[in-house]
Amino acid sequence: MSVPHALLALLSEGPKYGLRLRQEFEVRTGEVWSLNVGQVYTTLQRLERDGLVESDETDGDGQQKRYRITEAGSGELAHWLRTPPDTELPPRDELIIKVLVSLRLPGVDLHEILQVHRRHFVEAMQHCTHIKSKAADDDIELALVADAELFRLDAVVRWLDAADARLKRRPLPEPGVAEAAPRATRKSTVWA
Amino acid sequence: MTAVIELRGVTKVYGEGASEVHALDHVDLTVLSGELVAVMGPSGSGKSTLLTIAGSLEDPSEGSVLIDGLALAEMSRNDRARMRRRSIGYVFQDFNLLAGLTACENVTLPLELDGTSSKAARVLGLEALAALGVAEHAARFPDELSGGERQRVAIARALVGERHVLLADEPTGALDSANGEAVMRLLRKAMERGVAGIIVTHDARLASWADRVVFLRDGRVVDQTAAPVGPESLLVPEPTT
Numbered sequence: 001m002s003v004p005h006a007l008l009a010l011l012s013e014g015p016k017y018g019l020r021l022r023q024e025f026e027v028r029t030g031e032v033w034s035l036n037v038g039q040v041y042t043t044l045q046r047l048e049r050d051g052l053v054e055s056d057e058t059d060g061d062g063q064q065k066r067y068r069i070t071e072a073g074s075g076e077l078a079h080w081l082r083t084p085p086d087t088e089l090p091p092r093d094e095l096i097i098k099v100l101v102s103l104r105l106p107g108v109d110l111h112e113i114l115q116v117h118r119r120h121f122v123e124a125m126q127h128c129t130h131i132k133s134k135a136a137d138d139d140i141e142l143a144l145v146a147d148a149e150l151f152r153l154d155a156v157v158r159w160l161d162a163a164d165a166r167l168k169r170r171p172l173p174e175p176g177v178a179e180a181a182p183r184a185t186r187k188s189t190v191w192a
Numbered sequence: 193m194t195a196v197i198e199l200r201g202v203t204k205v206y207g208e209g210a211s212e213v214h215a216l217d218h219v220d221l222t223v224l225s226g227e228l229v230a231v232m233g234p235s236g237s238g239k240s241t242l243l244t245i246a247g248s249l250e251d252p253s254e255g256s257v258l259i260d261g262l263a264l265a266e267m268s269r270n271d272r273a274r275m276r277r278r279s280i281g282y283v284f285q286d287f288n289l290l291a292g293l294t295a296c297e298n299v300t301l302p303l304e305l306d307g308t309s310s311k312a313a314r315v316l317g318l319e320a321l322a323a324l325g326v327a328e329h330a331a332r333f334p335d336e337l338s339g340g341e342r343q344r345v346a347i348a349r350a351l352v353g354e355r356h357v358l359l360a361d362e363p364t365g366a367l368d369s370a371n372g373e374a375v376m377r378l379l380r381k382a383m384e385r386g387v388a389g390i391i392v393t394h395d396a397r398l399a400s401w402a403d404r405v406v407f408l409r410d411g412r413v414v415d416q417t418a419a420p421v422g423p424e425s426l427l428v429p430e431p432t433t
Contacts, residue, residue: 111409115407118407119415119416122396122399122400122417125396126399126400126402
């Protein structure tokens with residue numbers, strides 16, 4: 001979540017005061033991300049230091065300053081909008097690690113472990129769908145955020161289903177018997 | 193809330209001896225009026241068998257099925273057929289509309305088979321199509337409708353007249369994401385009128401529209417979710433700069 005870039009995007013519509021930026025940020029992101037005033041001003045100060053925004057020259061504590069985007073800020077915004085987030089390295093996913101270490105744990109029913117997580121993720125999806133179904137038809141921001149969350153959770157459930165099916169087809173390894181060395185064909189994978 | 197669909201200790205065995213397969217193994221499931229229950233499970237888990245037994249298209253090997261408190265096993269063949277026509281509606285992935293009949297005729301067919309006059313059936317058919325937002329397509333044939341429109345007609349047929357038991361097998365499987373969501377919104381709206389529904393699916397996004405999700409594995413109910421409750425927000429943690 002890039003708060004600095006989101007603020008640049010709001011300022012690209014015209015100069016704004018800090019408090020208004022905070023309100024607009026929340027409304028424009030489906031009111032699912034809250035932002036405190038301190039974060040807004042700290043971020044604006046950093047953006048100003050980097051020459052991406054500039055403010056009115058006023059006295060006082062800075063709370064009433066009006067900010068506008070600079071040419072460099074517009075360039076940075078355009079670059080950010082077109083740069084896909086870093087997806088190259090898979091994250092160090094706790095669930096995947098949990099399932100991998102469970103494979104050889106004695107007395108652990110892996111299907112049950114998978115089901116506990118499947119239920120949890122499906123319940124989270126029910127929660128999202130419930131909110132989406134109750135939202136006003138024109139609340140496009142909320143619908144977009146809910147969809148993103150639903151697709152993300154759905155991907156986890158699909159992985160659990162695939163893992164379950166894979167384990168059913170192939171008997172589980174004997175408990176406690178670890179392989180002596182990595183398989184020759186298996187590339188060493190270093191995850192972030 | 194009253195129980196509309198009840199499966200009590202339902203077991204279904206196909207084959208005999210060495211080739212015996214337990215499609216369902218002592219399944220208990222109750223669906224209340226106004227409740228939508230999704231049954232999730234991999235292929236071969238018994239989902240479709242559960243649906244056909246709940247809809248009285250097949251008999252259980254053991255256990256009983258009650259619709260509106262009446263045990264199917266104790267009904268005569270004719271009474272069961274009448275109950276199927278009057279109370280139970282099916283929705284399938286591939287719509288199953290009759291190509292030679294208009295949308296309205298497809299919807300009114302079960303009523304007319306049950307002895308309702310053509311005129312009265314047409315009134316009820318148009319009402320059902322209007323509730324699904326497709327009344328203007330009443331005179332069109334299925335091949336003149338889009339996938340989303342066809343599924344709405346199929347749901348109208350499933351809920352026409354007094355029908356209040358909805359059994360659906362992957363009802364959004366052939367639809368894109370937007371049409372699938374529109375169909376689920378309409379199904380949820382139907383539940384508000386007191387319909388009891390079971391949807392079988394392997395799609396968690398579809399299942400998430402249900403009040404409760406039941407997980408089936410090797411013919412057994414292994415788990416279920418609670419109804420969605422709690423704060424009406426998506427609760428995303430505060431971002432950090």
